[in-house]
Amino acid sequence: MPSQADVERLERYDDQTSEYTLAIITDEDHASKIELESGQTAWTSKLRYDRLYRHLDSATGKASYEFEVIPPAEGGEHQLISLIAEGGRGAEFSELVKFGSRLMTFDDRTGLVCEIRNETQLVPRHILMTGSGDEKFKGFKSEWATLQGDKLIVGSHGRKRSQQWIKILTRDYGLTSVDWRERYQLIREALNIGERGYVTHEAAEWHPYRKEWLFFPRKISSVPFKNSRDEKECGSNQLIIANEDFSEVRTLTVGECVPERGVSSFKIIPGHPNECIGLKSVEIGERTESYLFSFNLDGEVLQEDTYIGDYKCEGIEIL
Template sequence: MPRDRERLERYDATTSSYMIMQITDEDRASQITLEDGETYFMARLRFDRAHREVDEEGQVRYRFEHIPDDAGGEVHVFSKFGEVDTNTFRGGEFSEMLKWGRHMLVFDDRTGIVGELRGENHMIIPRQMLMTGSGDEAQKGFKCEWATLVGDELIVGSHGKVRQEEWIKRLGPEGYAVASEDWSHVYRRIREACKVGDAGYIVHEAAEWHPYRERWYFFPRKVSTEPFHEPTDEREKGNNLLIEADAQFQTIEVRQVGTRVPERGPSSIKLIPGHPDEFLYMKSVEIGGKTESWIGAADISGNVLAEEEKLGNFKCEGIEIA
């Protein structure tokens, strides 16, 4: 069975309760020094539950159960690997999670490292390092922002806002061979479908491939018809448009999911095993020093299945079902 279907069949249609995992991108605050003097990059790994409930009329709703920190709801994960950035050392800025067989992968948007969560001490072991753009143009890590499985391949994508971020990476079944593919035409088609015009932009951090429908689903973080201006982007350009496209991106549909909250934008989306026409998603808020994480649920037709709930004053950018 192809791995994309295997991933969605690890639970069946009778499943009504899921353990969910979320990982943070702490940006510059990720670097810490432990009591033994060792310097690491740290992220929060959250564990919560999502319960699927169906009422007498057949209406599906999701209810979230937040596990307290002292009951195992939050642990810290550590990485030793970073990248020099204007006289600073940065790393451990995780923007996505993905279950790949028995492996739980995390994706660092600073270094381009694809790591695996391992062991009771939750160390992150690097498995692959992806390079920006075509992979040959600069000593710069790929800004990993979204990941999904297509057949037996792992597809990792980026923002799509500037030229170097319009590439994707294809990793073979064993995770060793990496191919870089120019997706500028795909990102352009999505911008056209959203009617942002030549001056506007779209920022992608959440995408999934639906193997049964053979459709792509993108849930962009930011959508703007105006040129990028950071303070305006942070406060006003949060998105609620879900984009559905066929495999070749020839036919694209755009629909709303709930009410747009200008400061919130999707940072991760996951189809639900056993109920693959439904999905969980994360939204992030990042305004100056203010950060928040929100969780919600919907279906691929745009129907809201859970009102968005705040997780906390931190920035989770990856979600996956354990």
């Protein structure tokens, strides 16, 4: 019987581990388009490597986290180049996941799935198509990804019908599309937002020990979508916890809500499976910012929002 990739991922470090290397990827939207020295048009994203330290208070037994930037001159920043685009846009990478030994990333514009090798090389492995995959020639808006058993699960915002499907990839990149409309609806009901509201998902994890789905919506609104309002007022601090079949769904408040900041990615910390590291993003007009924070699954904040930079980071993974 094959080993489970999701358990391996959580057990690659033990409970004595206190220092981690983070991989963080940017999604720079329209700013990703560049021209190479050859004159060819391409699209680019930055892959950052930074450090995360876990501290344990001996008196209280409470954990806290500290973030440290690795300077570019010390190997903390690398450029990824993609030659694949849709509608003049590409390399808008929205998530990072370790799939066995492979570091995977997902373009939320083209549906491209890539392995990242040697810090700068993108190796295309799949192009996911919107909805069921049979509807139209449009890339899947990949926004969140996690492992469940030996399979890689990729999902989308969930706001529109075509974004309520998930994609299941096996280790050899076999593909299945599954309709998750009912599950997205159950999350809406747990949040009690009514028929006029919406939820925007960009961050989710399957927890193999707890056998639970964890969703941390980026935006929650009880009224219809309006971009100017969405940018400034709809950031969320509500974690969704659902059992395996979504027959039980509950919410957990994590810290204070900063309405202009929304969670764009988070990961369970290997060796400390009750603790998580996450990213928050800000997009208001041309203004973009990214923050890193830590929390546990009891709703406690272990590291307050820490400013990373004036660009949009949408994927984080622990190497």
